[in-house]
Amino acid sequence: MILDLVSMLLIAAGLLFFVGAAVGLVRFPDFYTRMHAAGKGDTLSSLLVISGFALHEFKDFEGMDFILALKLLAICVFIMMTSPTSTHALIDAGYEDGIEPVIAPDAENVLGDPTSRQP
Amino acid sequence: MIVAFDIIILIFLVITAVISLRVRDLLGATMVLSIYSFLMCLLWAEMGAVDVAFTEAAVGAGVSTVFLIATIYHTRRHSSD
Amino acid sequence: MKWIGLIAVVLTGALLLSAVGDFPDFGDPKSPANGGVGDFSVSQYYITHTEQDTKVPNVVTAVLADYRGYDTMFETTVIFIAGIGIIAILRSHPPGGRRGPAHPIDATVDGDHQRIIIGITCRIMIPIIQIFALYVVAHGHHSPGGGFQGGVMLGASFILIGLSRDLQAALARFSERRFIVLACLGVAIYAGFGLLCLLLERNFLDYGVLDGFFHTDPVMARSHGIFAVEVGVAFTVTAIMFAIYANLSSKGRLDEGL
Numbered sequence: 001m002i003l004d005l006v007s008m009l010l011i012a013a014g015l016l017f018f019v020g021a022a023v024g025l026v027r028f029p030d031f032y033t034r035m036h037a038a039g040k041g042d043t044l045s046s047l048l049v050i051s052g053f054a055l056h057e058f059k060d061f062e063g064m065d066f067i068l069a070l071k072l073l074a075i076c077v078f079i080m081m082t083s084p085t086s087t088h089a090l091i092d093a094g095y096e097d098g099i100e101p102v103i104a105p106d107a108e109n110v111l112g113d114p115t116s117r118q119p
Numbered sequence: 120m121i122v123a124f125d126i127i128i129l130i131f132l133v134i135t136a137v138i139s140l141r142v143r144d145l146l147g148a149t150m151v152l153s154i155y156s157f158l159m160c161l162l163w164a165e166m167g168a169v170d171v172a173f174t175e176a177a178v179g180a181g182v183s184t185v186f187l188i189a190t191i192y193h194t195r196r197h198s199s200d
Numbered sequence: 201m202k203w204i205g206l207i208a209v210v211l212t213g214a215l216l217l218s219a220v221g222d223f224p225d226f227g228d229p230k231s232p233a234n235g236g237v238g239d240f241s242v243s244q245y246y247i248t249h250t251e252q253d254t255k256v257p258n259v260v261t262a263v264l265a266d267y268r269g270y271d272t273m274f275e276t277t278v279i280f281i282a283g284i285g286i287i288a289i290l291r292s293h294p295p296g297g298r299r300g301p302a303h304p305i306d307a308t309v310d311g312d313h314q315r316i317i318i319g320i321t322c323r324i325m326i327p328i329i330q331i332f333a334l335y336v337v338a339h340g341h342h343s344p345g346g347g348f349q350g351g352v353m354l355g356a357s358f359i360l361i362g363l364s365r366d367l368q369a370a371l372a373r374f375s376e377r378r379f380i381v382l383a384c385l386g387v388a389i390y391a392g393f394g395l396l397c398l399l400l401e402r403n404f405l406d407y408g409v410l411d412g413f414f415h416t417d418p419v420m421a422r423s424h425g426i427f428a429v430e431v432g433v434a435f436t437v438t439a440i441m442f443a444i445y446a447n448l449s450s451k452g453r454l455d456e457g458l
Contacts, residue, residue, distance in 0.1 A: 085321040169344040170260045177352040189448040
């Protein structure tokens with residue numbers, strides 16, 4: 001019962017973060033902030049939803065359920081490693097391609113001049 | 120098999136198919152095509168044909184996207200028609 | 201030209217849609233596939249007899265590699281021909297014939313520190329992907345999977361080496377000679393097992409006769425025969441997937457990738 005409730009809470013929180021990631025992807029102004037929303041929100045919400053599934057399968061403490069939950073946790077580990085790396089690779093490619101971030105008029109562009117970047 | 124889920128996926132399939140034909144930017148069309156493959160994979164998994172869904176996920180959404188991007192990299196990115 | 205294309209598409213679509221009317225209804229128990237033709241039903245036969253005929257729990261694998269093995273053999277051949285065609289069209293040898301890698305094989309090529317994160321992650325993930333691919337090939341009897349899926353994943357792991365580091369790093373592990381030999385070997389394994397059954401005076405790809413070869417009873421011999429041809433499919437698909445990537449990404453010169 002408690003495990004059921006916890007898994008439901010985890011899945012609901014994951015869906016909430018998915019909505020946040022989707023809204024951020026549409027509403028943020030430039031490439032870098034959009035990738036920030038997509039990368040972070042997607043990773044966290046996938047982890048939450050899949051660990052919620054794992055907990056839901058795990059509740060009977062039987063042999064096959066345990067193996068299924070273990071497989072789901074393996075997917076969690078896979079996502080935790082690959083999703084941030086792919087976000088990093090995309091942002092790195094965008095930076096090398098010279099995509100300009102949207103910044104306030106009086107702020108300093110910490111990424112530097114796009115023409116001086118090494119491709 | 121859930122009919123409502125099927126219908127939603129089929130509608131999205133038609134939308135992604137039309138978009139991937141209409142988009143001029145071939146890189147974007149490739150990405151939409153990969154979404155199409157993924158939706159196809161979902162549809163097959165939901166219908167119970169897990170083997171076919173597995174193949175579609177590996178070939179359609181995975182490797183063929185890499186092939187298309189490799190081809191676009193060496194040719195032109197924008198379609199002329 | 202556009203109008204001709206449009207007319208052709210509309211005509212083909214109309215023909216296909218008119219053919220849809222001849223299909224049996226969805227889930228119709230009287231349709232030929234579900235068994236209404238006489239007292240013999242194809243799918244009922246597969247569902248009830250696969251376990252006792254071949255000892256393979258996954259009906260799809262048994263149908264694919266045993267009952268319809270001839271079909272799958274030519275699917276493998278189609279993939280083989282497609283890959284050989286792409287190699288034949290794209291492969292070009294630059295004048296002067298550069299030998300060996302263009303630059304040293306290293307994770308941190310040209311001092312690009314940004315690549316370290318991607319390189320290390322891929323270095324951790326690639327062995328896991330390859331082991332999972334081999335599991336998919338070997339476990340196709342019991343779970344979804346088989347030669348095609350496992351072969352594509354194994355090929356994708358080599359593509360990942362080529363993407364995350366360099367095409368030369370991938371070619372050092374899976375050279376051109378090796379992938380062409382492996383592609384031919386896969387088809388040869390598949391056709392060879394079929395031929396072996398023919399030589400033992402049974403039908404082509406009738407693995408039941410190979411019980412002496414596998415040292416088991418005829419039923420288990422069919423299960424082992426399915427595994428053998430799945431390995432052949434996996435060889436061909438792995439080699440062809442990587443061959444297509446290597447030729448497409450380097451314009452057929454196999455010197456440097458994307």
